[in-house]
Amino acid sequence: MKQILALFLILAFFYTANAQEYDITKFGVKNDSTILQTKAIQKIIDKVFAKGGGTIVVPKGTYLSGALFFKKKTSLVLRDGAVLKGSDEIKDYPFIPSRMEGQSLKYYAALVNAYQVDGFSISGPGAIDGNGLKFWKGFWAHREAMKKIGKESTNLEVSRPRLIFIWGSNGVNIQNVKLRNAGFWTTHLYQCNDVLIEKVDIRSPFKPVKAPSTDGIDIDVCKRVMVRNCYISVNDDAIVIKGGKGPTAHKLPQNGIVEDVLIENCTFGQAHATLTLGSESIHAKNITMRNCVVNNTCPILKFKMRGDTFQLFENITVDNITGSSGAVIDLNPWSQFFNLAGSAEKPFGIIKNITISNIKVTGTKFGEMQGNPSDQLSNFTFKNIDVTTAKPVLINKYSDVKFENVVVNGKPLEVTK
Template sequence: MLRILSILLLLPALTFAQTTAKLPVVKAPQFKNITYTITRYGALPDGYTLNTKSIQAAIDACNKNGGGTVQVPPGLWLTGPIVLKSNVNLNLASGATLLFTKDKNEYPLVRTNWEGLDQMRNQSPISAENAINIGITGKGIIDGNGDAWRYVKKEKLTESDWKKLVASGGVLSDNKKIWYPSEAFKKASTMDNPGAYVAGKNYDDVKDFLRPNLMVLTKCKYILLEGVTFQNSPAWCLHPLMSEHLTVRNITVRNPWYAQNGDGLDVESCKNVLIENSFFDVGDDGICIKSGRDAEGRKRGMPTENVIVRGCTVYAAHGGFVVGSEMSGGAKNIHVSDCTFIGSDIGLRFKTTRGRGGVVEDIFINNIYMKDIPGDAILFDMYYAARDPIPLAGEERALPAVEFKPVDETTPQFKNIRINNVYVNGAEKAVFIRGLPEMHINNLQFSNLVLQSKKGMDIQEASNISFKNVQLYTTELNPVVDIVNSDNISFDKLQYSNQAELLFRINGERSKPVKVINTDDKKVKKAYSYELGAVQP
């Protein structure tokens, strides 16, 4: 047995059974049993006729008469942006596709929110504000025609697809590696925050650049999204913002994997949320928790809280379940369980950076299953740099400079997070934890993990991190666990690959010895290495 090298003081463990008392209660909307079919208002399912006025008329009539269901029958229904109203359930029948037009003139510029900031954007295809009791349900498809809006990186397409895209029109960047829908889009992409809201400013020159999210529900209450497939969004797909009592059930969200900013579901500054039994296959983060960005997010001061995520599957995505990076209002009391991530760049992804501020705490994760993760199975990173998590071919990335900064309201925090029962079959790295010198990632508790990966664990600038009953099987064996300037790190019953050369490499003068118990060191060539100023006890 490895000798105990230090005494680790941890907060009392809280089992997952004990956390059920904190589970939020989420109330779903109820609708009157009356139906308004869009064909009664002149809509035609030919994929050619623009049905915006007809569909909106049905929604308005339903709302005016006390609510009910607006029915979209089977067919291809071309439309411009529509606005949901209180007490209206927009229901898409099986075989119905609500297709939003490529004509950007149909989307007026509106003041809204983009990545946590006050912005002007083109109106979202579906939106609502201050609505109560709303739903989008059924078995049909909502298609945002996002390819008309997005720019595309050459490295994300095959050579054949790239040639087809270039031949379709648009313009290329000066280095010929990015395709833009128009010259106006290209020009706006070189500007510093061209969509920032300024009263009286004319945005016509940058309109083409200001991609909308497919659906934005702002300050709404009692929301149901159920059964529908949402796909091909211009930017983020589903964006509930500052809303309460959101139920997301049995939906499918699809975007091309090359879709820039093609997030699946971004829950921002919302309270009382249930997301269950849904599927995501997208171009950016799958299920993401946000709460505003930097000073604007801190001024808003609305955390995303009281959230349940369960029974969901994420395929292609930058992250399966994600918190951040726009988390300046904080996030707390979030419960994630029984989810599967297959092929997502990162599995569990917590990201932030200096300048955000905000506290992410009281996160409970249980029963997570992962397969073929190209990056880190579990990641906590406080140096997020707004880049894809997996470098493209030939892309070089420098490590961030390590320096102490003053702690103030702009300093973010990750703390009090428990992760239990995680099983990973294939990843580049099992666990990556990187805090700030002035603000360590603090009090993470891991238990019952079976992790198969190329690389093991990388723990930097962290405190009070415990691992219990972990099987860590890696192909790179020197070291299995790398620790940098961290303290109060403990392992209880660690199993690892045969023929491991070095079990723990401890680096940095601010590192403290690791507590290791119930672990067999007979098959390792060397148990510990102390480097770069780390002191051997």
């Protein structure tokens, strides 16, 4: 993995080096957070593309915009004190072919969009702010209205934009930028290879209004992704491995594997889970999270085992995690929006070659490993674990689970079915 990651870092530098800069305020854009300036900023992006490429620079100030579409050989820099602020009107985000929740469909554009832009980069130290409060309130109001009439509300029923969506792009580099208050997911990478996300600060609130489904980083059908030295605290999962869902998802060309992901030296604040696999994932391989600090009450590693989707999770490593957390492991059935779509298939999951090692945390509980009845698990190892918790028991129904030097509250771990 080290050789692969070193190669993509060289490629990312090659893609982005020596780009001419274009300060948006020198082309008619005003430092005014009350004026929608989507057309003026897009005009600059289009001009830079027509000239052969360059870097769009947002200087200090706040600039209100709807969806922006970056073109080949263009990139984005936000200077210190700069804020690219998203419109809170959904009409400012076109309804176009997209990808959401493991499905290829039409959906609203993100604030920042890049499609087939190899070498695309976003850098700070400024901020991209989704201004999501109005979208969050709308989501909760709709969910409450549906609840009153006995119906479920899905995430897609209330229209709201993601903060960043990058599709079909290689050599992507997101560094030293603040990402705030997304209306929906914060950073969505789809069909991208050789991605570096470094020194990025990602946040959305839990109060006074919860920011629903504001995942920190969604990695969807991607290979060779590095996330390092980041801070993530969002009102959903911090880092999510995706790739498709449904009984025939593994047969569809728009879905696929997430492979060779390295997450290291990151700090995780409150979230729903630190690293999640499964809500819309068919195959994940060679996923490593290491040398990270957790300051939350959510699971460190969460497997969402869908009974309506064939899933394969293999070669997953979680190593050297310290701090305070929820469960060390949460491996349970996931039934949200279950839909066999009339298929006669009987999906099941395979989990193999998983290692959780060198963990020293104060947690809410040790965890659960239940899964669906047909799921298969093999070669799952806990090694050098030291947990302090009021719920010291691991609930586990699988036989091929190994324990080496696993201590809870100063005593050997108790395992029960």
